[in-house]
Amino acid sequence: MLDGKKVIFSGMQATGNLTLGNYLGALKNWAQLTDEYECYYCVVDEHSITIRQDPAVLRKRARALLILYIAAGIDPEKSVLYFQSHVSAHAELAWILNCYTYMGEMSRMTQFKDKSAKHEDNINVGLFAYPVLMAADILLYQADLVPVGIDQKQHLEICRDIAERFNNIYGDVFTIPDGYYGSTGAKVMSLQNPEKKMSKSDENPNASIYLMDDTDTIMRKFKRAVTDSLGVIGYGPEQPGISNLIDIYCACTGKKVEEALKEFDGRGYGELKMAVGEAVCGQLAPLQAEVARLTKEKDYIDRIIKNNAERAAYTAGKTLRKVQHKIGFPDRIR
Numbered sequence: 001m002l003d004g005k006k007v008i009f010s011g012m013q014a015t016g017n018l019t020l021g022n023y024l025g026a027l028k029n030w031a032q033l034t035d036e037y038e039c040y041y042c043v044v045d046e047h048s049i050t051i052r053q054d055p056a057v058l059r060k061r062a063r064a065l066l067i068l069y070i071a072a073g074i075d076p077e078k079s080v081l082y083f084q085s086h087v088s089a090h091a092e093l094a095w096i097l098n099c100y101t102y103m104g105e106m107s108r109m110t111q112f113k114d115k116s117a118k119h120e121d122n123i124n125v126g127l128f129a130y131p132v133l134m135a136a137d138i139l140l141y142q143a144d145l146v147p148v149g150i151d152q153k154q155h156l157e158i159c160r161d162i163a164e165r166f167n168n169i170y171g172d173v174f175t176i177p178d179g180y181y182g183s184t185g186a187k188v189m190s191l192q193n194p195e196k197k198m199s200k201s202d203e204n205p206n207a208s209i210y211l212m213d214d215t216d217t218i219m220r221k222f223k224r225a226v227t228d229s230l231g232v233i234g235y236g237p238e239q240p241g242i243s244n245l246i247d248i249y250c251a252c253t254g255k256k257v258e259e260a261l262k263e264f265d266g267r268g269y270g271e272l273k274m275a276v277g278e279a280v281c282g283q284l285a286p287l288q289a290e291v292a293r294l295t296k297e298k299d300y301i302d303r304i305i306k307n308n309a310e311r312a313a314y315t316a317g318k319t320l321r322k323v324q325h326k327i328g329f330p331d332r333i334r
Ligand code: TYM
Pocket: 009, 010, 011, 012, 013, 014, 021, 022, 023, 024, 025, 026, 044, 047, 133, 134, 137, 138, 146, 147, 148, 149, 150, 151, 152, 155, 185, 186, 187, 188, 189, 197, 198, 199
């Protein structure tokens, strides 16, 4: 904790095309928390290789993601934005925590079950131990809060379990982190199947709004969004498609669900879709322009990559050395 501020840690994978779900569920909240907290936002490239990646594409996407963090309004002088692979403490702590995590706990993780069903030919140990690396990410920075979408809740709970187990043996080593979920946007659903979350790995491109989609594409996807045959704009489990559109609208405009329902009372689904599309374009167009501008600032971005990795390594190193000492590794000779 610096300057008495509480600490935030979060991360995103540089795989696939990022979606509106990643933005509304995570990135938008990250940017709003930077004044109040000491924030570490990581591009988790080590997590990405649990699924086979093309090296050139991964490298490019990781850099583009770091640029996106800045474009989303996160000031890299204040917050620490960096690549996970540039701070070796992540992998080192993950190894240690592997030895305090049970096979049974990991095999219950729904993301492991989903991903191993999808990639049957590559069910590797890294995919299995993925949540332990995620726990190491968070615990290295003694994070108080972790802003994520609802899909990461199970991983956060196992992180807390591992930290509590470790603290019970060795004393108060780790801060126990809490999840931070936005009131709207914490689970953006697919536009084609509103029972399923919007995902960058969805095979149907109409199911997801990608952050780099142009205005026409965004409007077209919303026009095609699956709704229902009730014909009344309501909110609840019997209207998952309409509820998802309302949630997206609220997450983009900052309005409350009740306000939005009042606004659309008596209006048709077509009008709602247009309004949501416009609200999304209003968020993404400036973001895209900022990404385009920053991408050309090569020296500036390089400097941030270097400086921020050093800042992250400094904080992470302190926790790692404490852990190593507690478990009985010989102290370094200075
Ligand atoms: P990832 O890369 O899959 O997603 C990044 C963030 O986007 C959120 N998200 C969503 N939110 C709302 N609706 C959706 N449809 C949606 N899809 C994705 C995710 O919840 C996440 O917050 N394991 C993590 C990355 C990670 C991490 C960490 C996160 C690694 N270490 C430490 C926090 C702390 C992941 O794969 O997120």
